[in-house]
Amino acid sequence: MKLGRLNHIGVATPSIADSIAHYRDVMGAAHVTEPFDLPEQGVKVCFVDTPTDTGINGTQIELIEPYDDSSPINGFLAKNPAGGQHHVCFEVPDIDAARAEFEAMGKRILGPTRIGAHGTPIFFLHPKDMQGMLTEIMETPKGH
Numbered sequence: 001m002k003l004g005r006l007n008h009i010g011v012a013t014p015s016i017a018d019s020i021a022h023y024r025d026v027m028g029a030a031h032v033t034e035p036f037d038l039p040e041q042g043v044k045v046c047f048v049d050t051p052t053d054t055g056i057n058g059t060q061i062e063l064i065e066p067y068d069d070s071s072p073i074n075g076f077l078a079k080n081p082a083g084g085q086h087h088v089c090f091e092v093p094d095i096d097a098a099r100a101e102f103e104a105m106g107k108r109i110l111g112p113t114r115i116g117a118h119g120t121p122i123f124f125l126h127p128k129d130m131q132g133m134l135t136e137i138m139e140t141p142k143g144h
């Protein structure tokens with residue numbers, strides 16, 4: 001494995017609107033994307049950009065709110081009603097190679113490789129195999 005950039009930290013929230021207000025008003029976030037639905041993943045999503053020296057490509061906070069009653073994050077919010085850190089996401093250059101390497105190490109992969117919120121392929125690794133952290137692996141977007 002070759003560890004890539006920390007692309008985002010996934011934060012579950014009962015209200016994306018309230019969380020956007022928090023990042024803007026309390027944390028001073030200057031740029032937050034419009035929320036959009038990912039019904040096949042059962043979530044509504046938006047991204048809070050954090051700045052970098054170059055002004056581009058900073059690590060993001062991914063705010064995720066349940067899309068409906070069958071959302072995979074409903075269980076997390078039942079245990080953490082105020083929301084909180086849900087997963088971390090690292091980039092890799094080649095998603096298929098990374099998946100094969102994790103499989104060879106005996107790490108449990110949750111479901112198929114699929115298209116994530118950034119429009120690039122992703123998969124998730126079981127937190128019990130990843131030091132207690134639900135870990136998303138994402139292919140680096142082209143052009144970055």
Ligand code: CO
Nearest residue numbers: 010062089136
């Ligand atoms: Co994510």
